[in-house]
Every structure is written in C-alpha cells, then in structure tokens.
Amino acid sequence: MSGPDAPLRVEELRARLKEIGRERYHHRHPFHLLMHQGALGRGQLQAWALNRYYYQSVIPSKDAIILARSEDRNFRRAWRKRIVDHDGDGPQDGGIERWIRLAEATGLGRERVVSGDEILPAVRFAVNAYLDLVKNRTFLEAVASSLTELFSRELIALRIDALRKHYPWLGGGLDYFTARLEQAPADAAFAFDYIARNACTRAEQDQAMAALTSKCDILWAQLDALYFAYVQPGWIPAGAFVPAKE
Amino acid sequence: MSGPDAPLRVEELRARLKEIGRERYHHRHPFHLLMHQGALGRGQLQAWALNRYYYQSVIPSKDAIILARSEDRNFRRAWRKRIVDHDGDGPQDGGIERWIRLAEATGLGRERVVSGDEILPAVRFAVNAYLDLVKNRTFLEAVASSLTELFSRELIALRIDALRKHYPWLGGGLDYFTARLEQAPADAAFAFDYIARNACTRAEQDQAMAALTSKCDILWAQLDALYFAYVQPGWIPAGAFVPAKE
Numbered sequence: 001m002s003g004p005d006a007p008l009r010v011e012e013l014r015a016r017l018k019e020i021g022r023e024r025y026h027h028r029h030p031f032h033l034l035m036h037q038g039a040l041g042r043g044q045l046q047a048w049a050l051n052r053y054y055y056q057s058v059i060p061s062k063d064a065i066i067l068a069r070s071e072d073r074n075f076r077r078a079w080r081k082r083i084v085d086h087d088g089d090g091p092q093d094g095g096i097e098r099w100i101r102l103a104e105a106t107g108l109g110r111e112r113v114v115s116g117d118e119i120l121p122a123v124r125f126a127v128n129a130y131l132d133l134v135k136n137r138t139f140l141e142a143v144a145s146s147l148t149e150l151f152s153r154e155l156i157a158l159r160i161d162a163l164r165k166h167y168p169w170l171g172g173g174l175d176y177f178t179a180r181l182e183q184a185p186a187d188a189a190f191a192f193d194y195i196a197r198n199a200c201t202r203a204e205q206d207q208a209m210a211a212l213t214s215k216c217d218i219l220w221a222q223l224d225a226l227y228f229a230y231v232q233p234g235w236i237p238a239g240a241f242v243p244a245k246e
Numbered sequence: 247m248s249g250p251d252a253p254l255r256v257e258e259l260r261a262r263l264k265e266i267g268r269e270r271y272h273h274r275h276p277f278h279l280l281m282h283q284g285a286l287g288r289g290q291l292q293a294w295a296l297n298r299y300y301y302q303s304v305i306p307s308k309d310a311i312i313l314a315r316s317e318d319r320n321f322r323r324a325w326r327k328r329i330v331d332h333d334g335d336g337p338q339d340g341g342i343e344r345w346i347r348l349a350e351a352t353g354l355g356r357e358r359v360v361s362g363d364e365i366l367p368a369v370r371f372a373v374n375a376y377l378d379l380v381k382n383r384t385f386l387e388a389v390a391s392s393l394t395e396l397f398s399r400e401l402i403a404l405r406i407d408a409l410r411k412h413y414p415w416l417g418g419g420l421d422y423f424t425a426r427l428e429q430a431p432a433d434a435a436f437a438f439d440y441i442a443r444n445a446c447t448r449a450e451q452d453q454a455m456a457a458l459t460s461k462c463d464i465l466w467a468q469l470d471a472l473y474f475a476y477v478q479p480g481w482i483p484a485g486a487f488v489p490a491k492e
Contacts, residue, residue: 023484121467122467122470126367126368129374220484221371221483225470227480237463239463
C-alpha cells in the first residue's frame with residue numbers, strides 16, 4: 001500500500017515525530033532560552049519551580065490513568081516504572097521529592113510549593129489538559145503523548161550545564177535532572193516501540209502525531225504563562241505567586 | 247450559630263460573591279479595557295472573536311452536564327433554558343449562531359471560526375477547565391460557577407456602547423450581546439437563588455465562592471492568552487490564528 005493513506009514505515013514515523021519536536025517542543029521557548037543564558041533572577045526561577053511542581057506532581061496520576069486503561073500485564077509492568085521513578089520506592093526518593101528539593105534550593109519553603117495555592121491558573125489548566133488527554137483520547141494517543149521524552153534528554157543535559165554555570169547556588173537541587181538523563185530515554189524508547197508496533201494504520205499514526213503535538217502545546221502554554229506573568233510583564237493574575245523584591 | 251463556621255446570611259453571601267466579581271471578573275482585564283477604548287485593531291478583534299467562539303461553543307455542553315447531574319425535574323426545566331438560549335429553537339437562532347455572525351462581522355469566514363483549528367491552546371485549556379469543573383466538582387459548585395452572570399449585564403451594556411462607537415463596521419454583529427442583556431440577569435437570579443437555598447453550611451458557601459473564583463480565573467486566563475499573543479506580543483503559539491497585515 002502506498003499513497004497518502006499508506007502507513008508510514010517505522011523510520012519515517014520516527015522522523016515525523018522528531019520534526020514535531022523540533023518545531024514545537026519547549027526547548028525553543030524564550031523562557032528556557034533566558035534560563036539557559038543565565039538571564040533569569042531568583043524570583044523567576046522560583047516562579048518556574050513552583051509552577052512546574054504542579055506538572056511534576058500529577059505525572060504519577062497521569063501514568064496511573066494509562067496503567068488503568070491497559071489490559072496487557074506486560075505493558076503495565078513496564079509502564080509502572082514511571083510511577084516508581086516519580087513517587088520513589090522504599091528509602092529511594094522519586095522525582096517529585098527531587099523537584100521539591102530543587103524548589104527549596106531556589107529559596108521556597110516546601111509547604112508553599114506542595115500546597116499549590118500560588119500556581120498560575122493557566123498552568124493548572126494546561127497540566128489538567130494532560131490528564132484530560134490521557135483519560136479521554138484513545139489509549140494509543142495517551143501513550144503517544146509521552147513521546148516528548150524523545151526530546152527531553154538533550155534539553156536536560158543542556159539545562160544541567162547551564163544551571164550549574166549560571167545559578168551555582170542551586171547546588172544539589174539538580175538531582176531531579178541527573179536522574180531524568182537516564183530515565184527519560186528508556187521511557188521514550190519503550191513508548192516509541194509501542195506506538196511503532198500498535199499504530200498500524202495511517203490514521204492511527206496521525207493520531208499519535210496529533211497527541212504529541214497536543215503535549216507540546218501543553219508544555220509550551222505553561223511557559224507562555226510564566227513568561228507573561230514573570231518576565232515580560234504583563235501582570236500576575238490574582239492569587240498567584242508574587243516573588244519577593246530582590 | 248455564629249463565629250467563623252456560621253453560615254452567612256443571604257445578603258452577606260450575595261455581597262461576598264459580588265466582592266469576588268469586583269476583584270476577579272474580567273471586566274477589569276486590560277484586553278477588555280483596550281477594546282472598550284477603541285484601541286484594538288481588526289486583527290485583534292478577530293483573534294478575540296475566534297478564540298471566544300470556543301468558549302461559546304461549549305456552553306450548551308457545560309449546561310447539559312449540569313442538567314445530567316440534577317435529579318430535580320423543576321431544576322432541569324429551568325436550567326434547560328440556557329441550552330435553548332445558546333443552541334436556538336426552531337427558526338430562532340441561539341447565542342452560538344449570533345457569535346458566529348459577530349465573528350463574520352469582524353471579517354472572518356464562518357468555517358474558519360467553527361473549525362476551531364486556530365484557537366490558542368491556552369484558551370482551549372481554560373475552556374476545558376470549565377467543563378472539568380462542572381463534571382468533577384460538587385453539583386453546588388457546578389451551579390455556582392455560572393454566577394459570573396451576576397456581573398455580566400453591566401459589562402455587556404458597556405461593551406455594546408463601546409463597540410458601536412469605536413467599531414461601527416461591526417454593524418449587526420452585536421446581536422449576541424443584546425440578547426444576553428436579558429438572558430444573563432434571569433439566569434443569574436435563578437442560580438443565586440439556588441445557591442442561597444442549597445448552600446446551607448458555611449463550608450458549602452465557601453465552596454460556592456471558590457467555584458466562582460475558579461470561573462473568574464477561567465475567563466481571565468483566556469484574555470491573558472489573547473493579550474500575550476495579539477497585543478503585547480509576546481508571540482503567537484505554533485498553529486494559532488495569525489491576523490492578516492492591516
């Protein structure tokens with residue numbers, strides 16, 4: 001089968017997904033560019049850590065929804081790793097705890113971060129859209145929405161260097177990212193393999209690509225909201241985090 | 247009963263709700279202030295009409311979710327009016343059709359508006375948060391979230407005058423608003439009466455106030471996204487509406 005309705009071959013599918021990442025992944029977002037240039041102040045990093053905490057905190061719920069929708073024990077065994085990575089296991093901390101330590105390293109108190117009281121509404125809406133996606137779109141789309149991890153290793157490696165260089169006072173706050181350097185590529189490989197084997201028709205492949213696009217929009221919208229409230233301003237919506245004067 | 251846990255009396259509850267509106271309702275949003283001063287260009291009004299269409303288009307779904315959650319036939323008979331108002335009845339157009347005509351009056355084609363393809367992701371996420379609220383929070387909160395209509399008549403009256411004065415080329419595109427001048431206060435009176443009678447404890451009253459606050463955040467976030475993409479810029483996210491050069 002060929003023509004517009006023919007399924008893409010695996011390498012073509014991979015190339016298309018990477019193209020979406022090149023265009024829409026948040027490595028290009030001006031908030032990240034400023035961060036990596038060392039141009040953000042402490043209050044801006046605090047706003048980022050506090051808001052991004054909300055995203056981190058719902059990841060296990062997101063993955064549990066996917067787990068709940070799978071009827072395949074082997075898939076569930078593999079996917080469960082993500083929940084362990086973020087929630088931790090026994091004495092081992094997970095990504096959420098590491099993110100709290102990053103926020104603490106910016107100078108925020110743990111309670112203030114965990115309460116979520118000062119999150120930008122637009123960030124909350126974008127993150128909740130991710131839960132909505134994995135709940136209400138097809139299982140294939142739910143899995144495909146995680147494929148931003150195809151692009152995250154490179155961004156994280158760059159970020160670790162930039163944060164160490166420009167914000168040395170963050171100290172050990174970067175453990176979250178060093179852990180993700182290994183976790184994210186493994187997760188991405190599993191998810192891509194799943195999509196490559198299970199998105200059999202061109203329509204299903206198109207859905208997978210659309211889900212990845214939606215996920216990129218979800219990440220991008222969070223940074224737009226941060227940029228508008230804390231960089232360009234703009235203004236801070238009522239009730240949201242207000243940085244202390246520096 | 248008195249003290250911090252005592253239920254508020256009806257007039258005190260009304261005053262508290264109005265106070266939330268004074269602080270958080272989007273009549274204060276700079277995008278609206280610019281609109282009412284006549285300071286927006288055609289492309290900016292198009293972006294507003296196109297994005298706000300998405301909000302208008304889900305209102306009957308929002309109200310049908312509330313209808314579906316009610317076990318009271320009399321409540322359902324009254325609430326059903328909202329769906330009729332927006333979807334129309336027989337030869338009578340509803341609010342959605344009138345909004346499309348407003349968008350057409352700004353110079354956009356109907357198909358382009360109705361497709362929803364060019365909506366800002368942040369607007370989509372905020373509007374979907376409204377659906378999420380009426381689905382997943384208590385019934386009382388779902389009803390209370392409609393109480394922004396307590397404040398809308400005044401904003402709409404102001405807007406009709408301002409749009410006629412500053413953008414006379416909108417012509418008959420303002421029918422949506424003239425219809426809402428009568429619909430919104432009737433809806434608000436019913437919803438307020440329902441809350442006043444059914445939010446019996448202070449905790450329930452607090453929930454109702456929190457739901458109204460959330461709804462204000464939902465409206466505000468839509469305008470923040472419009473302002474960032476089309477007024478201050480900022481930038482327009484990938485895939486979103488790009489106004490023609492004026």
